[in-house]
Amino acid sequence: MGQGLRLMFVGASGTVPGSHYVVSEGNNHYALDMGGIPQRNSVLENKISSVYPLPFNLKAVIATHGHFDHIGKLPKFIEEYGFRGPIYGTLPTLELLKQYMGKKAKFDRMTPILKNVVGGDIGIEEKQFLELEPRNPDTYDDALFLPSELRVENIKEWFDQGVPSSFSDMCNPINFHKHVPLTENLNFELLKASHIIGSSQVLLNYKGEKGINRILFTGDIGYQNCFFGEPEIPDSIDSLVFDSTNCDKDFDSDYDPREEIKQIINKTINRGGQAYFAAFTVNRMQMIMNFIKDLHDKKEIPDVPYFVDSPTGSKLFELYKNHSEFLEGVDDASFIINERYRIGKSSRKSKAIVKKSFPYVVISASGMFTEGRILNYLTKKGENRGIEDERNSVVICGYQAEEVGRTILSAKDSNEKVKVKITKGRGRNWSSNFYDVNAEVHELKNLSGHMYRDQAYDWIQKVNPKNLFLVHADHKTRKSFKDYLVERAFSGDNIYLPHYYSFHDIK
Ligand SMILES: [Zn+2]
Structure with missing residues (x-):
């Protein structure tokens, strides 16, 4: 029987990005996700980086999926803070993480700070590590009750066990439903989350005073799209930590994105224009490619060049192809009509396509128009004038958080010139x-990898947890979703909206 388990909410508690939770039994601490914050949010970033745990607080990291806002901080922790414990996740999740690591996955190329850590003797001096203290560690350490001697003990333990020589040695790919022991009283398993390739929920089983306690972290969780069916529903859940990103709107069941893509392409090509799809590279881009391939195979759209112009998207294309066992409802994971039209690293090839004025379709990034090659298409000059050319179409494929995307979107229903x-x-x-903005602007809907409000309501009802923690959304969304649940079937007493450093103890 364990001495009690503490769930600590460190990130994505009242915000969307920066998912990070810590589960502790005594001095054994485990991180669930270690998400990054996009740079534009620099105030929040500073706040969170100053309170993130030092690596010697942690025994292991469990990653739910390969999105930046769930694993983006991990490379920094490995590189700069010298974290060398095991990282658990599905194979696609770990491969995505490896892409974020880039060249840093080879430890010999690391920064001097790291060399201090891994190059030192086993008899580590405490002051060597205190130099790595974040600016304000007190709040975090107080909450974890971890004195500095013990933190040093933790890192000594890694050295005794042998420091992994590469990032790959730290990675432990886990299949769904495999029980992985963490302590004598605590184990976890991964369950399907239907969000992106390889995405998982984390189910913790804890043997406490009153028997087994089951805690489910959904990670990001979706509900039926072209790659996935329903996410898994485990039984007897005591505490559910739920992704509420999209819980301020219902799914539009009358709308079919495939049909809209078909209309957009036919209309645009018929008037001699070009269609520019701005897609997020992980999952959204592959979904659009999948729709287009299917439409083309069935001859529902014309036979013009269909380009995928994105270095990151191109790499991910391989990941989807190599791990198609993680996709449902896809017979052919090649997604693309013609291999020749996939543009990876080559910016020369990309520039050549941008210059062409004949009708074509291109899928590029970034999905929020803040950077990336999509901007070269929109701003091009010559016979075809990108966003200024009324024959063309600009297709928005997801939520727009930034001014530029919002402005383009505003042209969709505006009679005024934008x-x-x-x-x-x-x-x-x-x-x-x-x-x-003279081009026709379109917005694709229902492509989100997060559950919509009505889907979330049904799903939570099936899981029927004793305690519900709403995370991964701004406070307004969480509050309105809580009200929505309470109006229907749930007791508000057991629904929590945790803030940073909130914790929940389990006996
Ligand atoms: Zn995600």
Whole structure:
């Protein structure tokens, strides 16, 4: 029987990005996700990086899926803080993480700070590590009750066990439903989450004073799209930590994105234009590719070039192809009509396509128009004038958090002329220009990898947890979803909206 388990809410508690939770039994601490915050949120980033745990607080990390806001901080923790414990996740999740690690996956190329850590003797001096203290560790450590001697003990333990020599040695791919022991009283398993390729829920089983306690972290959780069916529903859940991202709107059951893509492409090509799809590279891009391939195979759209112009998207294309066992309802995971039209690293090839003025369709990134090659298509000059050309179509494929995407979207239903400021560049060279939005603007719906409110309600009802924690959404969304649940079947006493550092103890 265990001495009690503590769930700590460190990230994505009142915000969407930066998912990070810590589960502790005594001095054994485990992280569930270690998400990054997009740079534009720098105030939040500073706040969170200053309270993130030091790596020697942690025995292991369990990653739910390979999105930046769930694993984006892990490379920093490995590289700069010297974390060398095991990382658990499905194979696609770990492969996505490896892409974020980039060249850093080879430890010998790491920064001097890290060399201090892994190059030291086993008899580590405490002061060596205290230099790595974040700016304000007190709040975090107080909450975890972990004195600094014990933190040093933890890292000594890694050295005794042998420091892994590469990132791959730290990775432990886990299949769904395999029980992985963490302590004598605590184990976990991964369950299907239907969000992106390889995404998982984490189910913790804890042997406490009153028997087995089951705690389910949904990670990001979706509900039936072109790649996935329903996520798994485990029974006897005591505490459910639920992704409420989309719980301020219902699913539009009268709307079919495949049909809209078909209409957009036919209309655009018929008037001699080009269609630009701005898609998020993980999952959204592959979904659009899948729809287009299916439409083309069935001859529902014309035979023009269909380009996928994205270095990241191109790499992920391989991941989807190699792990198609993680996809449902897809017979052929090649997604793309013609292999020749996939543009990876080559910016020369990309520039050549941008210059062409004949009718074509391109899927590119970023999905929020803040960077990436999509901007070269929108801002092009010559016979075809990108976003200023009324023959063309700009297709928005997801939520727009930034000004540029919101402005383009506003042109969709506006009778007034809309001008959009587009900023392009790299390094220190950035420039902005205004463009008239003359192209037809479309917005695809129902493609989200997160459950909509009505789906979430049904699903939570089936899980029927004793305690429900709503996370991964702003406070307004969580509050309105809580009200929605209470109006229907749930008791508000057992629904929590945790903030940073909130914790929940389990006996
Ligand atoms: Zn996600």
